[in-house]
Amino acid sequence: MRGRTLFTYISARFFKTILALFLFAAVLIFLFDVLELVRRGADREGFSVLRITAISALRMPLLLEQVFPFAVLFGSIWSFLTLSRSLELVVARAAGMSVWQFTAPAILTALFLGIFAILAYNPLAAKMQEYSDQLAAGIFGVEQSYLLNSQGEIWLRQDGSDGESVLHARHMMSHGDTLNGVTIFAFDRNGKFMERIEARSASLADNMWHLKDATVYGLNVDPQHYGSYTLSTFLTPTEIRESIASPESISFWQLPRFIELSQRAGLPAYRYSLQYQTLLAKPLLLVAMVLIAAAVSLRVSRFGGIGKLIVGGISAGFVLYVVTEVSGDLGGAGIVPTTVAAWAPGVFGVLMGFTILLNQEDG
Numbered sequence: 001m002r003g004r005t006l007f008t009y010i011s012a013r014f015f016k017t018i019l020a021l022f023l024f025a026a027v028l029i030f031l032f033d034v035l036e037l038v039r040r041g042a043d044r045e046g047f048s049v050l051r052i053t054a055i056s057a058l059r060m061p062l063l064l065e066q067v068f069p070f071a072v073l074f075g076s077i078w079s080f081l082t083l084s085r086s087l088e089l090v091v092a093r094a095a096g097m098s099v100w101q102f103t104a105p106a107i108l109t110a111l112f113l114g115i116f117a118i119l120a121y122n123p124l125a126a127k128m129q130e131y132s133d134q135l136a137a138g139i140f141g142v143e144q145s146y147l148l149n150s151q152g153e154i155w156l157r158q159d160g161s162d163g164e165s166v167l168h169a170r171h172m173m174s175h176g177d178t179l180n181g182v183t184i185f186a187f188d189r190n191g192k193f194m195e196r197i198e199a200r201s202a203s204l205a206d207n208m209w210h211l212k213d214a215t216v217y218g219l220n221v222d223p224q225h226y227g228s229y230t231l232s233t234f235l236t237p238t239e240i241r242e243s244i245a246s247p248e249s250i251s252f253w254q255l256p257r258f259i260e261l262s263q264r265a266g267l268p269a270y271r272y273s274l275q276y277q278t279l280l281a282k283p284l285l286l287v288a289m290v291l292i293a294a295a296v297s298l299r300v301s302r303f304g305g306i307g308k309l310i311v312g313g314i315s316a317g318f319v320l321y322v323v324t325e326v327s328g329d330l331g332g333a334g335i336v337p338t339t340v341a342a343w344a345p346g347v348f349g350v351l352m353g354f355t356i357l358l359n360q361e362d363g
Helices: 002-041 049-064 068-085 088-094 099-148 237-244 255-264 270-280 282-303 306-332 338-362
Strands: 154-158 165-169 171-173 178-187 193-205 208-218 224-232
Touching: 002 049, 002 068, 002 099, 049 099, 068 088, 068 099, 068 282, 068 306, 088 099, 099 270, 099 282, 099 338, 178 208, 193 224, 255 270, 270 282, 270 306, 270 338, 282 306, 282 338, 306 338
Parallel strands: none
Antiparallel strands: 154 165, 165 178, 171 178, 178 193, 193 208, 208 224
């Protein structure tokens, strides 16, 4: 019974500390984000502080996914430090508990947070990002991708009953049904250039691009402006989304379907597969953060040296971040299998943490 009580107590301490750091980071990022959006959108039609606040709040969960592992790392370091300085860990060690026994509650807390992040947090964050994009389009329009760090610029080669064309857009919305900041280079059936079309937005319906506020630049003729203009296409919203959608903006539950559709269409699915495997590996990565926190904090906290503790935590987090980024780049480019790229940082972190703890505790 006492072991269960201590286990629950330590787990609660870790959970509260990690949550507090996560919320602190969320508040800081939210404030800076709101100020930046106010600065860029204050002179635009439809601007209001309430709307800007809603845009930032809705996209905040997806931005904070990158913060999750570091909240666990520094939250665990702080928890180990406070437990040690209050002599609670000293008493636990005197009662015969090993480092693995009082680290187990933190590990299980990290596993719980990782599973929650996969099954619930990520789908909710992706949905809220979609609402944020829709709300922001009315203010920022074609500059939305630059201002809000959503999908980058888009290039598509398409065919239609009118001939082939190359389409460039600044931003995608509505699951591929709508593009903002559109430029189209149209060719005839013989591959000869016909015209360049620039439009504020393009909506896909009934195998047609419906362009709004379009200007057509033809050969040897003056530019013509149209409130609405149409261009045929054989593309579907699914094909557009599969080609250009950002993997981070797709829910965990939808990623397997995206991977399957991309493979059926003969499109590379490395990015979607990497994102799916990265989400699956998140619990292991969070466990690695706890073990690294224990490795850099327990020994130092016994002999003082908070500065060393901070430097050690930052260094360990930086090393793991570099490993994660390098693995992600290699997996996203198809150089290494996506499974290896996604799981390697977590495995590396766990092995590093176990090795240091074994050396410290058992020699």
